[in-house]
Amino acid sequence: MNDNKHENYELLNLIGYGLAKFGMTFVREFKFKTKTAFYQYLVESRIAGTTGTVKNRQDLFDPFFNNGRKGWWQKGNAYIHRKILIDSLFGNLDVLQFAGMIKVHLDSQLGEEEKHIVISPLMKSRFKQLQMTGQEAELYFLNNYQNIETFSNGVLDDARLYGDGYDFQVQVSEKYFLVEIKGVRGLLGKIRLTENEFLKASEYQDEYSLVVVSNLIQLPKMTVVFNPLANLELTKQVVTQKQTTYHSEFISW
Secondary structure (H helix, E strand, C coil): CCCCCCCCHHHHHHHHHHHHHHCHHHHHCCCCCCHHHHHHHHHHCCCCCCHHHHHHHHHHHHHHCCCCCCCCHHHCCCCHHHHHHHHHHHCCCCHHHHHHHHHHHHHHHCCCCCCCCCCCHHHHHHHHHHCCHHHHHHHHHHHHHHHCHHHCCCEEEECHHHCCCCCEEEEECCEEEEEEEEECCCCCCCCCCCHHHHHHHHHHHHHEEEEEEECCCCCCEEEEEECHHHHCCCCCCCCCCCCCCCCCCCCCC
């Protein structure tokens, strides 16, 4: 069997989180008496390549829970962004709800009818959010931006809600840097700038930086490119999208 440990990246992260947070209570929700049997089920279902893959996902989350296990404690907070992301989407679920959500996605992955429980549309939307690299990359930057030499003593402000061509502002002394975050699952990958981001980068030049958080599937690394328009070769692509909208008649509300 091919090792497909990253094929189900998001699902394995959820399973590792569940094992670290809820322990054997989580395992028993899947009708298994031992973790080993649960691990083997995931391998036989081709969710994980090896039982070690599943165990490693728990080891990753163990240091962030008071569960008596050390896991990968020596890596410090290198993976804390993954816990924060899952906390933000599913941290309020109890073990029954959390396991139920995973059962539905396991059934979907295996091509089986979703027979265990019905999950809400909001929960499905949250799972889709987990599959996007952007938020995970942004959380990694938020927790590690001071490791970037230029920003080491900077004051960070979150600008993501404004949609103005950058994600964060970092003030260093009297200088302001605009920072746009891009996420890449592996060590290789393309990034793209929107028209809005391109215009903002053109306006601010050396005060505009692109931070690419790569290798998200393993140990993330940040690559900083100041003045990306001058330092990256970008090819313009014009994509025309047809948008369908639906309008009511003129009504007195």
